Amino acid sequence: MKALAQNETVNAQVLTALRAAVITGELAPGTLHSVQTLATELGVSRTPVREALIKLAQQGMVRFERNRGVRILQTSLHDLEEVFALRLLLEPAAVRRAVTRLDEPTRKELRKLFAAMQKAAKADDEFTMLEHDRRFHRVVLEASGNTRLATYVDGLRDMVLRRGVSTARESRSLDDIVDEHAEILVLIEAGDSDGAAQAMRAHILHTAELLIAQEAGAEVGALDIDLGWTNPAAGDADMRPD
Amino acid sequence: MKALAQNETVNAQVLTALRAAVITGELAPGTLHSVQTLATELGVSRTPVREALIKLAQQGMVRFERNRGVRILQTSLHDLEEVFALRLLLEPAAVRRAVTRLDEPTRKELRKLFAAMQKAAKADDEFTMLEHDRRFHRVVLEASGNTRLATYVDGLRDMVLRRGVSTARESRSLDDIVDEHAEILVLIEAGDSDGAAQAMRAHILHTAELLIAQEAGAEVGALDIDLGWTNPAAGDADMRPD
DNA sequence: CAGTGGTGTGTGGCATGTCACTCTCGGCGG
DNA sequence: CCGCCGAGAGTGACATGCCACACACCACTG
Numbered sequence: 001m002k003a004l005a006q007n008e009t010v011n012a013q014v015l016t017a018l019r020a021a022v023i024t025g026e027l028a029p030g031t032l033h034s035v036q037t038l039a040t041e042l043g044v045s046r047t048p049v050r051e052a053l054i055k056l057a058q059q060g061m062v063r064f065e066r067n068r069g070v071r072i073l074q075t076s077l078h079d080l081e082e083v084f085a086l087r088l089l090l091e092p093a094a095v096r097r098a099v100t101r102l103d104e105p106t107r108k109e110l111r112k113l114f115a116a117m118q119k120a121a122k123a124d125d126e127f128t129m130l131e132h133d134r135r136f137h138r139v140v141l142e143a144s145g146n147t148r149l150a151t152y153v154d155g156l157r158d159m160v161l162r163r164g165v166s167t168a169r170e171s172r173s174l175d176d177i178v179d180e181h182a183e184i185l186v187l188i189e190a191g192d193s194d195g196a197a198q199a200m201r202a203h204i205l206h207t208a209e210l211l212i213a214q215e216a217g218a219e220v221g222a223l224d225i226d227l228g229w230t231n232p233a234a235g236d237a238d239m240r241p242d
Numbered sequence: 243m244k245a246l247a248q249n250e251t252v253n254a255q256v257l258t259a260l261r262a263a264v265i266t267g268e269l270a271p272g273t274l275h276s277v278q279t280l281a282t283e284l285g286v287s288r289t290p291v292r293e294a295l296i297k298l299a300q301q302g303m304v305r306f307e308r309n310r311g312v313r314i315l316q317t318s319l320h321d322l323e324e325v326f327a328l329r330l331l332l333e334p335a336a337v338r339r340a341v342t343r344l345d346e347p348t349r350k351e352l353r354k355l356f357a358a359m360q361k362a363a364k365a366d367d368e369f370t371m372l373e374h375d376r377r378f379h380r381v382v383l384e385a386s387g388n389t390r391l392a393t394y395v396d397g398l399r400d401m402v403l404r405r406g407v408s409t410a411r412e413s414r415s416l417d418d419i420v421d422e423h424a425e426i427l428v429l430i431e432a433g434d435s436d437g438a439a440q441a442m443r444a445h446i447l448h449t450a451e452l453l454i455a456q457e458a459g460a461e462v463g464a465l466d467i468d469l470g471w472t473n474p475a476a477g478d479a480d481m482r483p484d
Numbered sequence: 485c486a487g488t489g490g491t492g493t494g495t496g497g498c499a500t501g502t503c504a505c506t507c508t509c510g511g512c513g514g
Numbered sequence: 515c516c517g518c519c520g521a522g523a524g525t526g527a528c529a530t531g532c533c534a535c536a537c538a539c540c541a542c543t544g
Binding site for chain 4: 278288292307309310312
């Protein structure tokens, strides 16, 4: 278990450490752990650990089992479908909105994050790459002006990360990921809100298909995967009753 | 403060009681309360109260202020915009999906809930009416098959409820609300997924406009309200890269 | 050897103890 | 009368105590 950082409330430190441990697989899906054990490993008392676990439980990463322990939940195929269906509904719309609200500092940060992604991809540093990937999306989401949306979608990524980490490489190169973000960034900077939204949608859909296809292979087999219901061909267009 | 129910973990009881107290305004927005006080009023120790408050804090209903207390957050105009922007993105899509997956038991429950709404409206029982309203939406959302979406949207309603309760009456009669749900229900039963989605969108948009207009009047004044970004005229249609 | 009952260990849930810090309020100096 | 300041009360955050209960393990019985 990783040591704790400083200059923060213990609760937040524990939360970060536990989340990281789950994502990296240090706390393996399906396994049981006691609050006491985790607290000892982190060098704190049970209270902040329990409180952090409550937050993770609300997010769906763990589950308390009375008198048994805390179970690390694994993301099922259905979980992935749910997460990506939500992301497909929210992120393209957020990008579209963000383009119309973007200011220069935010634009600059996006460029900076993208450059960091490129650099990490060149160095074949998957972890750093995914970190910047996440921050890139986060900045875009926040630029939409909807904090709740940004926070929620960012939380959804946790469900996927432990699949993405160490498996992304098998199906898609880091350079491919960079390329998809490049397209999004270009369209954002060009002020093309619809184009950026479409690029984001394609990016998420692509990621979803790779992860779900991979996971479906690892499970029972063929399952009807349809994420398209999120944005049907004949959809919400021209539906402005006002 | 309402007494606690039985046959449930204390934590859940406290959570329900606190949520209800916030919604009804018994815990007024902006006010500070101590965990000790709340625990005493509820007749339990500080621990389950604190844990319940942590969950409410994650949801954005309260905020811990170190060495000061727990502040009951008021939903600002911007909060309402965020919530309804999210609902506009999620609920119409969920309804569209739900229509294609609906089974007879669920249909039956929707009819039952709608009948209950009618009855409560006739009896001018606002609280019961809103309860059934919420369950109606919840059933529809769950019928989409996306549990996360259902849970999240249901949680979003908490942010609005304490505005809706005792204020809905001022701008819209209970019968109007029933009528909007009638339209949705008819289209769902007819298997018209696009129509149902559009009706849901109109319903949410209507509600949002009433609440936001009312709130804007109570605040500084005119503010640029635009929820439309969630579903632009030229949007995600024909965007199936697969 | 197989089945069973009881006991011991470990757990989450709840209660309580402890501490650093913040805010209040009254007394004192101006 | 007004302003400052310091002591006390109250708080959230964290640590610890306590309990009912689930489960594994083992001795005992057939």
